[in-house]
């Protein structure tokens with residue numbers, strides 16, 4: 432196994448509101464995608480081992496792409512989708528940013544986050560379908576695993592597997608469970624990122 436990157440030496444590189452402000456794609460790039468409030472920023476902080484990304488109990492806080500650089504690997508916190516209270520204009524701007532991202536760049540890996548207590552939403556499935564169609568490597572990260580029991584996890588995991596199988600029968604991807612409370616899955620995630 433490749434040595435883990437020194438995630439603690441991560442630096443916040445840029446907050447990007449318009450696609451043209453993205454740094455040139457010269458480094459391996461990992462995208463964190465998922466609905467608002469699924470735990471994207473918390474997960475990044477758990478990976479980094481410090482509170483660099485702003486987290487919030489309130490949904491819809493991140494309206495920009497936040498770019499982090501950990502030992503030459505870029506991690507990009509995408510704006511969360513599915514925030515019901517956003518104005519139509521704001522929603523348009525967020526989806527434009529995300530669309531433009533995928534039109535202009537090819538990430539090396541997408542971490543598609545899904546709340547482990549819920550099943551994949553229409554938006555989550557749309558994203559996974561897109562990733563499959565573009566042959567972009569992705570892993571499904573089920574967040575907040577501390578909030579559900581073993582049995583519930585097993586049931587949810589099977590449904591989730593079926594949901595993805597229906598979209599693409601031969602998609603190769605990992606499904607992992609993480610918790611920023613118990614620390615479950617964080618080491619595994621770090622080794623996945625380090626192997627990119």
Ligand SMILES: Nc1nc2c(ncn2[C@@H]2O[C@H](COP(=O)(O)OP(=O)(O)O)[C@@H](O)[C@H]2O)c(=O)[nH]1
Nearest residue numbers: 467468469470471472473486487488575610611
């Ligand atoms: N119990 C639990 N709560 C979490 C976990 N990860 C995130 N949260 C909470 O979920 C809320 C949203 O988290 P945040 O990282 O800001 O989500 P984001 O909008 O996707 O960036 C916050 O109140 C976090 O404390 C987790 O692993 N376990």
Ligand SMILES: [Mg+2]
Nearest residue numbers: 471472485493
């Ligand atoms: Mg966030």
